[in-house]
Amino acid sequence: xxxxxxxxxxxxxxxxxxxxxxxxxxxxxxxxxxxxxxxxxxxxxxxxxxxxxxxxxxxxxxxxxxxxxxxxxxxxxxxxxxxxxxxxxxxxxxxxxxxxxxxxxxxxxxxxxxxxxxxxxxxxxxxxxxxxxxxxxxxxxxxxxxxxxxxxxxxxxxxxxxxxxxxxxxxxxxxxxxxxxxxxxxxxxxxxxxxxxxxxxxxxxxxxxxxxxxxxxxxxxxxxxxxxxxxxxxxxxxxxxxxxxxxxxxxxxxxxxxxxxxxxxxxxxxxxxxxxxxxxxxxxxxxxxxxxxxxxxxxxxxxxxxxxxxxxxx
Ligand code: NDP
Ligand code: OXD
Numbered sequence: 001x002x003x004x005x006x007x008x009x010x011x012x013x014x015x016x017x018x019x020x021x022x023x024x025x026x027x028x029x030x031x032x033x034x035x036x037x038x039x040x041x042x043x044x045x046x047x048x049x050x051x052x053x054x055x056x057x058x059x060x061x062x063x064x065x066x067x068x069x070x071x072x073x074x075x076x077x078x079x080x081x082x083x084x085x086x087x088x089x090x091x092x093x094x095x096x097x098x099x100x101x102x103x104x105x106x107x108x109x110x111x112x113x114x115x116x117x118x119x120x121x122x123x124x125x126x127x128x129x130x131x132x133x134x135x136x137x138x139x140x141x142x143x144x145x146x147x148x149x150x151x152x153x154x155x156x157x158x159x160x161x162x163x164x165x166x167x168x169x170x171x172x173x174x175x176x177x178x179x180x181x182x183x184x185x186x187x188x189x190x191x192x193x194x195x196x197x198x199x200x201x202x203x204x205x206x207x208x209x210x211x212x213x214x215x216x217x218x219x220x221x222x223x224x225x226x227x228x229x230x231x232x233x234x235x236x237x238x239x240x241x242x243x244x245x246x247x248x249x250x251x252x253x254x255x256x257x258x259x260x261x262x263x264x265x266x267x268x269x270x271x272x273x274x275x276x277x278x279x280x281x282x283x284x285x286x287x288x289x290x291x292x293x294x295x296x297x298x299x300x301x302x303x304x305x306x307x308x309x310x311x312x313x314x
Pocket of ligand 2: 071
């Protein structure tokens with residue numbers, strides 16, 4: 001193969017694809033970066049940049065050295081039957097993505113902690129109803145997933161004074177966080193959590209993990225914030241837990257079906273807050289720089305800093 005490094009951009013949404021093409025070309029003017037279908041010699045393409053690509057988009061590219069994701073979660077890419085078996089799949093890791101997630105989760109934790117949903121309902125009913133409230137140090141916040149995003153969230157929630165617990169696959173040491181590791185500790189962890197935040201990757205082990213058993217292990221009246229994937233959540237178990245009062249509220253940013261269909265009961269549930277997968281959005285400028293830096297590392301034989309472990313699935 002000769003000529004410039006070729007990069008196929010496989011992004012389902014056309015507007016988004018154009019924006020990323022422009023940003024990637026600016027970050028790497030020396031590369032030949034184009035929509036996948038533009039390459040007439042697909043065997044000469046070295047990298048694919050992928051997000052919500054049309055089924056079969058990857059199939060033509062047989063000599064890839066890496067597939068790079070626009071998102072932190074690579075579950076959909078790893079499920080793609082056309083993903084070549086040995087090729088590294090690079091996750092999006094970007095300070096702006098981490099900051100955005102931190103802001104979203106801090107907002108929701110403080111909102112539940114200081115009972116803003118309760119006072120919004122009181123205002124609608126024109127009811128003056130002051131209530132005592134615990135201090136942050138008396139409120140327990142649990143973070144499931146202590147990776148790039150979860151560890152940052154746990155640290156910042158702890159910095160506000162909350163009593164923070166974290167749960168991950170392998171043991172972690174994070175200042176100010178009581179850490180639990182492994183499935184055996186899940187229900188013990190949950191028993192100590194008033195506000196549960198899910199920042200797990202979607203894998204066979206974490207699918208349907210937000211279920212009745214977990215909700216029943218939480219103290220009565222706990223809150224859920226799911227900012228990871230819709231497939232973690234057993235939706236009927238959430239509705240039952242809210243109906244019984246076992247859970248007092250839930251904020252959901254990711255769903256099994258996106259966009260969430262108009263007839264879905266979550267839209268109108270008084271104890272559920274729905275946001276359209278915006279907890280944190282990848283920034284095009286810094287995201288493109290991250291992708292190009294990873295491609296340059298791979299070309300230089302240094303390997304990706306942020307490749308998913310394909311055996312673990314994240
Ligand atoms: P990382 O891969 O950095 O971290 C994943 C964490 O989950 C790690 O701590 C890992 O444990 C833990 N984990 C994985 N499997 C298990 C398991 N079976 N049991 C217990 N813990 C487990 O991911 P990120 O922090 O970058 O991202 C997390 C997820 O957030 C993404 O996969 C994506 O789905 C979601 N996301 C959502 C966004 C939104 O806008 N809603 C935006 C960006 C991401 P260990 O440390 O031991 O490996
Ligand atoms: C995601 C992302 O993985 O947007 O959801 O980064």
